[in-house]
Amino acid sequence: MIEVQDLVKWYGPTLAVDHLSFDIPQGKIVGFLGPNGAGKTTTIRMLTGYLPPTSGRAVIAGFDVLKQADDARRMIGYLPETTPLYLEMRVDEYLHYRGKLQGMKRTLRKQRIEDVTERCGLEKIKTRVIGHLSRGNRQRVGLAQALIHEPKVLILDEPTAGFDPTQVSQVRQLIHELKGKHTILLSTHILPEVEQIADDVIIIAGGKIVARGAPAALRKSVGTQGAVVLEIKAAAEAVSTALSQVNGVKNVQVQTQSEGWTHAVVTANAGEDLREPLGKAVASNQWTLREMRHEAATLEQFFIQITAQQTRGT
Amino acid sequence: MNRTLTIAQRELTSLFFSPIAYVTLGLFALGTTSIFFIYFAPGEQATLRPTFQWVVWLLIFLAPAISMRLVSEEFRSGTIEPLMTAPVNETQVILGKWIGAFVYFCIILLAPMLILIGLLEFTSDPDYGPIFTGLLGLILVGGLYLAIGIFASAATKDQIISFLFTVFIISIFTIALHFIAQASFVSNDMARALYFVNIFGQYEDFAKGVLTLSNFVFFFSGIALFLFMAVKVLESRRWR
Numbered sequence: 001m002i003e004v005q006d007l008v009k010w011y012g013p014t015l016a017v018d019h020l021s022f023d024i025p026q027g028k029i030v031g032f033l034g035p036n037g038a039g040k041t042t043t044i045r046m047l048t049g050y051l052p053p054t055s056g057r058a059v060i061a062g063f064d065v066l067k068q069a070d071d072a073r074r075m076i077g078y079l080p081e082t083t084p085l086y087l088e089m090r091v092d093e094y095l096h097y098r099g100k101l102q103g104m105k106r107t108l109r110k111q112r113i114e115d116v117t118e119r120c121g122l123e124k125i126k127t128r129v130i131g132h133l134s135r136g137n138r139q140r141v142g143l144a145q146a147l148i149h150e151p152k153v154l155i156l157d158e159p160t161a162g163f164d165p166t167q168v169s170q171v172r173q174l175i176h177e178l179k180g181k182h183t184i185l186l187s188t189h190i191l192p193e194v195e196q197i198a199d200d201v202i203i204i205a206g207g208k209i210v211a212r213g214a215p216a217a218l219r220k221s222v223g224t225q226g227a228v229v230l231e232i233k234a235a236a237e238a239v240s241t242a243l244s245q246v247n248g249v250k251n252v253q254v255q256t257q258s259e260g261w262t263h264a265v266v267t268a269n270a271g272e273d274l275r276e277p278l279g280k281a282v283a284s285n286q287w288t289l290r291e292m293r294h295e296a297a298t299l300e301q302f303f304i305q306i307t308a309q310q311t312r313g314t
Numbered sequence: 315m316n317r318t319l320t321i322a323q324r325e326l327t328s329l330f331f332s333p334i335a336y337v338t339l340g341l342f343a344l345g346t347t348s349i350f351f352i353y354f355a356p357g358e359q360a361t362l363r364p365t366f367q368w369v370v371w372l373l374i375f376l377a378p379a380i381s382m383r384l385v386s387e388e389f390r391s392g393t394i395e396p397l398m399t400a401p402v403n404e405t406q407v408i409l410g411k412w413i414g415a416f417v418y419f420c421i422i423l424l425a426p427m428l429i430l431i432g433l434l435e436f437t438s439d440p441d442y443g444p445i446f447t448g449l450l451g452l453i454l455v456g457g458l459y460l461a462i463g464i465f466a467s468a469a470t471k472d473q474i475i476s477f478l479f480t481v482f483i484i485s486i487f488t489i490a491l492h493f494i495a496q497a498s499f500v501s502n503d504m505a506r507a508l509y510f511v512n513i514f515g516q517y518e519d520f521a522k523g524v525l526t527l528s529n530f531v532f533f534f535s536g537i538a539l540f541l542f543m544a545v546k547v548l549e550s551r552r553w554r
Contacts, residue, residue, distance in 0.1 A: 048399040052552050070401040078399050084392035086324075088331040100320040101400040145396070 001026040001153055001183040002047065006056035009042050009207075016042045018207035019056070024200075026152075027180050031194030031201040031215075032187040033303065039207040040187045041081055044157050047185070048078045061152050074102065077146035077182070081157040083139050087131030091122055091141055094130060095148055102149040109148075116144040119174065136167045143174070154182045160193060172197055191303060203306060210306050218302055227295045228274050230264045231257070233288040239264050242285055246277045261290070317402050321410025322417070329380070329418045338379050343426040345372050350430050361440060362430065363521055366448040369423075370455060370517050374488065377456055378480035380419055381463025382473045384411045385548065389471035394551075404548045408541055412464050419456045424449075444523040451520025454533040455513060459484055461540035468547040487513045 002024040009017040017039045024030050034040050045051040047058050049065040049072060058065045063072035086094060092113060099109035117123055120140040125133060130141060139159065146154060159175070160168045176197055178184065188194060194201055195215045203211040203218075211218060232239050236254040239262045243252045248269050255263045268274045275294060282289050329335050349368045385408075388394040397407065427449060434440040459480070466479040492515075494500060495508040509515040516532050519525060 045395075050395055050399050069403075073399060073401040076399070078396065080392065080395045080399075082392055084395060086328065086393060087391075088328050089324075093327075097320065097324050098396075098400070101317055101397075101402055103316070103401065 001028075001061055002185060003059040004043075004047070004056070005058075007043065007046055007053050007058060008055045009039070009046060009051070010054045016207055017046070017053075020204070020207065020209060021056075022202055022209065022212065024183055024185060026183050028199045029175065029179055029184040029186060029197055031198035032185055032204070033189060033191070033194060033201060034204040035189065038205045040204065041157060042207075043204070044078075044155055044185070044187060048076055048155060049073055074149065075152045077149065077151035077154045079139075079142045079146045079154075079156045079159055081161075083142040085130050085138060085141060085145075088129065090127055090129055091133075092117075092126045094141065095144060098145045099148050104149060112148055112150070116147045119147070119177075120144040121170070136163050139163065139171075143171075147178075152183060154178065154184045155187075156184065157187045158189075159186065160188070160190060168193070203303065205306070211302075228266045228268070228278055229291065229293050229295055230266065230278065230282070230289065231291040232262050232264065232282060233260050233290070234262055234285070235260075236262045238285075239287075242281055243278065246274065246281050248274055248277070318406045318410040318413065321402070321407060322413035325384070325411050325414025326417055329414065332383075334379065334383075335418070338376060339422050339425070342372065342376055342422055345369075346426045347430065350433075354433075362427075362434070362445050362448060365430070366452060366521055369452060370514060373452070373456055373459055374481060374484050376422070377419065377459030378463050378466075378477045378484070380415050380422075381460050381467055381480060382477040383467070384415060384464050385467040385544075386471050386473050386476045390473075404545045408464060408468070408544045408548060412460060412541060412544075415460050415464070416457055419460060420453060423452060423456060444521070447520050447523045447525060451517050454520070454530075455517055458513065458533055458536045458540070461537045461544070462487075465540045465544040465547065468544045484513070487511065491515075 002022075004020055004022050007017055007020040008015075020039075020043060032040055032043075042051065046053045047060065047065065049069050052066055060072045061075040063075065065072045086097075089097070095113045095116070096109060099112060104112065117126055120143050122137075122140055122144055125137060130138060133141070139161075143156075143159065146156070156175075160171050163171060172193060175184065175186065179197075186194070186198065198215060201211070201213065201215055201218060202209055230239075230243075236256045240252050240254045243249060243264060243266055246266075249266055250269050251267045253265045257263050266274060266278060273294075275292065279292065282292075346365060346369055350362070350365045353364045385394075388397060398404075431440070431445060462483050463476070463480040466483065467473075467476040469479070470476050491508050491512040495505040495512070500508070510528075510532070513536075516529055519529050
């Protein structure tokens with residue numbers, strides 16, 4: 001549904017996007033991740049036809065975004081990063097305007113506006129002036145605007161920026177409901193968001209793809225297998241030496257806390273589950289244990305790792 | 315065409331929603347009426363010609379005040395991005411915005427004028443020929459100024475710069491040409507040629523009520539030229 005071939009963008013002497021290629025099949029939600037300045041917004045702007053690429057091409061639902069611009073744009077619902085809106089317009093007025101620009105007839109427009117205002121939770125503020133709305137509500141208007149023409153492809157640039165936690169989960173819910181009906185490219189740097197709703201993740205840094213795959217697969221490929229965190233009532237050095245001797249332990253970090261407690265983070269060699277041997281080690285030393293938990297590797301660690309490698313490499 | 319009109323309609327509504335609109339309308343109505351009453355006395359001719367002569371000057375500031383935000387504001391607020399990613403092209407955007415501003419300008423111009431014409435009709439027996447051509451001339455001058463204004467507006471995201479740039483270009487085609495034509499080094503033929511590209515010179519014919527095709531050609535081609543340049547400037551955004 002979204003095909004990107006060898007996309008390159010130079011801003012004067014700066015290379016913003018470096019030979020990017022990817023495919024997104026129909027009905028998938030793909031998370032588009034990367035640190036600030038990685039080229040996410042530039043890539044999105046080329047996909048939506050706002051900026052022409054220096055070379056390479058992008059095809060949306062079979063239409064080249066430059067050569068068949070009007071057809072391609074009809075297929076795309078786009079929520080830009082800062083949600084720019086006409087502040088002097090009323091919500092329903094704005095939605096009518098966007099519908100008209102999409103070439104929708106009046107009856108269809110009315111029906112679609114009913115639908116998107118309900119879906120985006122705008123019924124109560126339909127007749128309010130956009131300039132008087134809160135940031136979260138403006139974001140909903142932006143989302144409603146992107147959905148008005150039932151686009152096959154939805155491109156959302158940081159859709160939850162400026163939301164409070166409840167609203168974030170509402171938007172996540174909404175995106176989840178849209179799944180299947182639309183192919184969604186979701187740019188964000190909020191990782192939990194992607195871990196929960198995306199089928200697939202593309203991570204870019206320095207204008208290149210550095211990783212692609214399902215969130216779970218990417219998490220698995222993180223070198224560290226997670227860690228075990230323990231809190232033991234004993235001297236820090238004693239804990240460090242004792243735990244280091246356990247089979248399969250790669251690294252032990254200790255930290256002295258008040259009232260004689262020691263906080264230890266134990267990382268394992270790949271594939272080892274250390275909870276049982278660590279428990280035995282604590283028991284054999286007859287230490288008091290107040291906490292032991294297993295910390296799974298997160299996409300966040302992967303993200304930091306991969307983007308750090310990238311910056312070091314360049 | 316539909317999309318052009320959609321953009322024009324939005325532009326017109328948003329002009330009426332901005333406070334600047336009412337300030338310009340108020341100032342313009344005050345200006346024209348004051349000028350009118352200077353010449354409105356017993357024994358004077360029942361004509362709007364002297365009023366129109368002054369209004370042409372007022373338009374140098376009125377038109378840029380209307381046009382300055384047309385495109386600049388889209389750039390400043392970022393709304394250019396959703397606009398240019400909708401299925402519309404640069405020509406539709408520029409043309410739509412110009413039409414919206416032009417309709418608004420006609421309303422602002424005609425509102426006080428119709429009242430003044432009514433006043434003349436009520437107190438005397440005016441000659442409607444020159445009044446009609448004079449108004450038509452003002453409308454064309456305004457249309458040209460707005461085209462210059464939208465060109466300047468597409469070139470910058472700062473409304474003030476857009477305003478000043480417009481006034482500057484208009485001044486070249488009015489005041490500057492007028493003085494150059496009077497300079498000693500300019501030959502007679504040259505002076506006549508300069509008179510033809512001078513907006514005030516062209517307006518003169520409308521005020522007198524003597525119209526030829528060339529007057530219309532001048533204004534229509536001027537409007538088309540600046541609208542075309544505005545489209546090109548807006549397109550250039552993509553290649554910068």
